[in-house]
Amino acid sequence: MTPILLDTDPGIDDAMAIFYAMADPAVELVGMTTVFGNVYTKDGTRNALALAEMAGQAIPVAEGAQVPLVQPPNKPSDFVHGAHGLGEATVPDPKASGDPRPAHQFIADTLAERPGEIVLVAVGPLTNLALALQHHPEITKTVKHVVVMGGAVRTAGNVTKHAEANIWNDPHAADAVFAADWPVTLVGLDVTETIRCTPEDFAPMRETSPKCGALMNEAAAFYFGFHIQQHGVNACFLHDPAAVIAALEPSLFDTDAVPLSVICEGEEIGNTVEGMATDRRAVNVCIAADIDAVKTRFLRHLRSGVLP
Ligand code: RIB
Numbered sequence: 402m403t404p405i406l407l408d409t410d411p412g413i414d415d416a417m418a419i420f421y422a423m424a425d426p427a428v429e430l431v432g433m434t435t436v437f438g439n440v441y442t443k444d445g446t447r448n449a450l451a452l453a454e455m456a457g458q459a460i461p462v463a464e465g466a467q468v469p470l471v472q473p474p475n476k477p478s479d480f481v482h483g484a485h486g487l488g489e490a491t492v493p494d495p496k497a498s499g500d501p502r503p504a505h506q507f508i509a510d511t512l513a514e515r516p517g518e519i520v521l522v523a524v525g526p527l528t529n530l531a532l533a534l535q536h537h538p539e540i541t542k543t544v545k546h547v548v549v550m551g552g553a554v555r556t557a558g559n560v561t562k563h564a565e566a567n568i569w570n571d572p573h574a575a576d577a578v579f580a581a582d583w584p585v586t587l588v589g590l591d592v593t594e595t596i597r598c599t600p601e602d603f604a605p606m607r608e609t610s611p612k613c614g615a616l617m618n619e620a621a622a623f624y625f626g627f628h629i630q631q632h633g634v635n636a637c638f639l640h641d642p643a644a645v646i647a648a649l650e651p652s653l654f655d656t657d658a659v660p661l662s663v664i665c666e667g668e669e670i671g672n673t674v675e676g677m678a679t680d681r682r683a684v685n686v687c688i689a690a691d692i693d694a695v696k697t698r699f700l701r702h703l704r705s706g707v708l709p
C-alpha cells in the first residue's frame with residue numbers, strides 16, 4: 402500500500418480523486434488537507450469530510466489556507482465546479498469535524514510520524530505546501546515524494562493561455578514548491594488533458610456504488626456541462642485522479658527532469674517555465690501518459706463496488 406496525504410480543493414475532479422483513493426486497495430489515505438481554489442476553503446473542508454463519511458471511511462481532514470501567500474484571492478471557479486464544489490449535487494452535513502490543526506501543521510506532523518513513507522499529493526493551489534515549507538522546512542526530508550496536479554509546461558494553460566488553475570491561484574506558492582530541495586513530480590495539463598472520461602464511463606457506478614456512484618454521476622453532470630461549453634466535448638478531463646494514479650504507478654507516465662519556475666506577475670502570471678532557474682532541483686514533469694492504462698485503473702476501482 403502507498404500512504405497518501407491529499408491536499409485538495411474539492412471540486413468535482415477532486416471528489417473523483419478522493420473516491421478513487423478510497424476505492425483503490427493500493428492506497429492508504431492517511432489524511433486530507435483543504436485549500437481554496439475551486440471553492441472557498443470552508444466548502445472544501447465540508448466536502449472532504451462529507452465524501453469520506455459517505456464512503457464510510459474515517460479520514461482526518463485539516464483545513465488550510467483561505468487566501469494565497471501574496472496575491473489577493475481569485476473567485477472560486479463555480480462555473481466549473483458549482484456553487485459549493487460538487488456541481489448541483491448535495492451532500493449531508495458531515496458528523497465529524499476537521500482536525501484542529503492548520504493544514505501546514507497537519508502535513509508536517511503526519512510526515513514526521515512516518516518519515517520517508519508518505520507521498521504528498523497536491524491537487525489544488527499549493528499554498529498549504531508552501532506554508533509547510535516555511536514553518537517546517539524539515540518536510541523536504543520527511544516526505545517520500547511530492548506529486549502535484551498543476552501547471553502547463555509544453556501546452557497552453559486553462560485559465561489563461563499561459564497558466565493552469567492551481568498554479569494561477571497561487572503562483573508564489575507554486576514557485577516555492579518548485580524551488581525546494583525535495584522530489585517532485587508534476588502532473589500537468591500536458592498529460593491530464595489527454596485523459597478523458599464520458600458520462601457512459603461513470604454510469605455503471607450508479608449500480609456498483611449506489612450512494613457514492615450516484616453522487617459522482619450527479620456532480621460529474623455539471624462538470625461535463627462545463628466541458629461541452631468550454632471544449633465542445635461531452636467528456637471530462639481526469640486532472641486530479643491522474644495525479645493520484647501517478648503517485649501509485651509512475652511507470653504509466655513519461656517524464657522529463659527539468660528545473661521549473663513560475664511567473665508571479667504580469668501577463669504571464671501563473672506560467673510554469675522550464676529551464677530558467679538552473680540552480681533548482683529538477684522536477685519530473687509528465688510529458689505523456691499511458692492513457693488507456695490510467696483510465697482503466699481509475700474506472701476499475703470506482704466501479705468495483707468497494708464504495709457504498
Ligand atoms: O486545472 C485543473 C486543476 O484545477 C484541478 O485540480 C481542478 O480540480 C482545479 O483545482
Ligand code: CA
Binds near residue numbers: 409411412524
Ligand atoms: Ca483540484
